[in-house]
Every structure is written in structure tokens, then in C-alpha cells.
Amino acid sequence: MTVWDRPEPPPPPVPLDRERIVAAAVALADEGGLTAVSLRKVAARLNAGPMRLYGHLSTKDELFDLMVDAVQAEILPDTQPGDWRETLRVVAHRTRRTVLRHEWLADLLGGRPTLGPNGLAVTETQLAALDGLADTDTVLRAVETVGAYVIGALRREVANLRAERATGLSKRDWQRAHGPHVTRMLATGRFPALARAVHDGTEVDAETSFTTGLDWVLDAVATRLPRPPA
Known part of the structure; x- marks a missing residue:
């Protein structure tokens, strides 16, 4: 050949x-x-x-x-933020942006701690920001509490995005489609608190809702940290 x-x-x-x-x-x-x-x-x-x-x-x-x-690795801040509150806020918002880029991440967060180098570095960043401000157990509970809020809020946001894609209905379209049913149910008078929320509440976007809830959680954490001496 x-x-x-x-x-x-x-x-x-x-x-x-x-x-x-x-x-x-x-x-x-x-x-x-x-x-x-x-x-x-x-x-x-x-x-x-x-x-x-x-x-x-x-x-x-x-x-x-x-x-x-x-x-x-996308969650890690480029530089260490200033105080503990800013650090936890930055990590939370970077987590949200990362989850919105990789929606599947929402399904895998919240279980056992991730032990890879980037996951450990994220945890270290948060713990280090609170180190010395309270006893170790308080610091751990603070980071866990903020993390629980972030994961829950992001799972809800991702679930809504998936529902929009699955049904082809935007949030506004879904509300219009179900509006007559909700109106009839509220008219029964059985749900007065819900009726006030529907009629008087202000609707905000997902980012605003996330930010507001995060600030409230951080406010709660602050009450558990020893106050500096006067």
C-alpha cells in the first residue's frame, strides 16, 4: 500500500x-x-x-x-469590603448575580457546606468580617442567618423566572389572568389583611425586594453584636 x-x-x-x-x-x-x-x-x-x-x-x-x-469564584469580592455589614451585603449581592447567571446554582446551595477552595474562601470572607466582634457561636449564627435569607430569596426569584419561561406569562400577565379570581376571593371578606396588602401595598422589583429584606436581616444581626463602649 x-x-x-x-x-x-x-x-x-x-x-x-x-x-x-x-x-x-x-x-x-x-x-x-x-x-x-x-x-x-x-x-x-x-x-x-x-x-x-x-x-x-x-x-x-x-x-x-x-x-x-x-x-x-464569581462570588468572592475583588477586595475585602470595609466593615462586617458591607462585607455580608457585598457577598449577598454577588451571590445573587452569580445565581442569576447560573440558575442551577440555586438548586445546589443550602445543603452541606461546600468544601472546595472557593467555597471555603467565601465562608472565610464572611467569618473574618465578624471575627472579634462577638463570640464564635454568635458569629456563626449571624453568617448562617444571612445565608438562609439569601438562599431562600434567590430560590423564590429563580422559581418565578422558571415559571415565567414555562408558562410564557410575565408576572404582570399572570396577575391579570388570575385577577378576577383574587378579586372574588377578597370580596368575601374572609381575607382582610390580604386585601389591604393587595390594594395598598407597593409592588417592587426583585432586586429591591432582595435588598430590603437583606438590610432588615443585617439590622437584626447588628442587635446581636455587642455594642462598642461609649
């Missing part, structure tokens, strides 16, 4: 490392949510065989851990 007739040898395997695997998984999740992520799909995105991924991780849960830690 002449060289002209001889087939080219197969190309070498696609080089893989954990960073490329995680980047591919994050891209899949950004496009289709966590259900779009599997070791097989990640391997296909990388043009590699699924078995090659098992040299880098063992389970999909490990992959999710790596994905969470990768995007938590």
Missing part, C-alpha cells in the same frame, strides 16, 4: 483535565439546567469517551461539587 492509499492514523485522545470537565458541565447546566448534566453528556461535549472522565471524578455528585465551587 502506497503512502497515498494508507489512511491517516487516528488523532490522539482529546486532552482532559478537571478544569475542562467542569467548564463543560457548567456550560451544559447554564443551557439546560442540572438535568442536562451527566458524565455521558459532558464527555460528548468534550468529544471524549465517558470512561475517561472516571479518572478525574467518580460520581455526578462529585461533578456537582466541582461545578458549585467553580462558580463560587
Whole structure:
């Protein structure tokens, strides 16, 4: 067989490392949510065989851990903010922006602590901001309380965004569609507090609602910190 007739040898395997695997998984999740992520799909995105991924991780849960830690790098402040309140506020707002870029993150936050380097750094940033201002247990409860608010608020916001996409109805459209039912129910007089809220309350956007609630939680935390001497 002449060289002209001889087939080219197969190309070498696609080089893989954990960073490329995680980047591919994050891209899949950004496009289709966590259900779009599997070791097989990640391997296909990388043009590699699924078995090659098992040299880098063992389970999909490990992959999710790596994905969470990768995007938590986006939460870390570029510089250490001034006082404890500003630090927790900055981390909270950066968490919100990160979740809105990677909606699947809302589904994975709130369980056991993430132990990757970026997750640990986020926690260290928050604890360090309060270090020395109160006893250790108070500091831990403060960070946990703010985190619980942030996660709950973001899950609700993401749920609303998903509902809008699933139904094709904006929040305003949904309110119009259900307005007649709500009006009839309020007219029964059984829900006077709710009626006052509906008729007299001010509707705000998601960011304003998040910011207001966060400030209230931080105010509550401040009451638990020892007051400086007069």
C-alpha cells in the first residue's frame, strides 16, 4: 500500500483535565439546567469517551461539587469590603448575580457546606468580617442567618423566572389572568389583611425586594453584636 492509499492514523485522545470537565458541565447546566448534566453528556461535549472522565471524578455528585465551587469564584469580592455589614451585603449581592447567571446554582446551595477552595474562601470572607466582634457561636449564627435569607430569596426569584419561561406569562400577565379570581376571593371578606396588602401595598422589583429584606436581616444581626463602649 502506497503512502497515498494508507489512511491517516487516528488523532490522539482529546486532552482532559478537571478544569475542562467542569467548564463543560457548567456550560451544559447554564443551557439546560442540572438535568442536562451527566458524565455521558459532558464527555460528548468534550468529544471524549465517558470512561475517561472516571479518572478525574467518580460520581455526578462529585461533578456537582466541582461545578458549585467553580462558580463560587464569581462570588468572592475583588477586595475585602470595609466593615462586617458591607462585607455580608457585598457577598449577598454577588451571590445573587452569580445565581442569576447560573440558575442551577440555586438548586445546589443550602445543603452541606461546600468544601472546595472557593467555597471555603467565601465562608472565610464572611467569618473574618465578624471575627472579634462577638463570640464564635454568635458569629456563626449571624453568617448562617444571612445565608438562609439569601438562599431562600434567590430560590423564590429563580422559581418565578422558571415559571415565567414555562408558562410564557410575565408576572404582570399572570396577575391579570388570575385577577378576577383574587378579586372574588377578597370580596368575601374572609381575607382582610390580604386585601389591604393587595390594594395598598407597593409592588417592587426583585432586586429591591432582595435588598430590603437583606438590610432588615443585617439590622437584626447588628442587635446581636455587642455594642462598642461609649
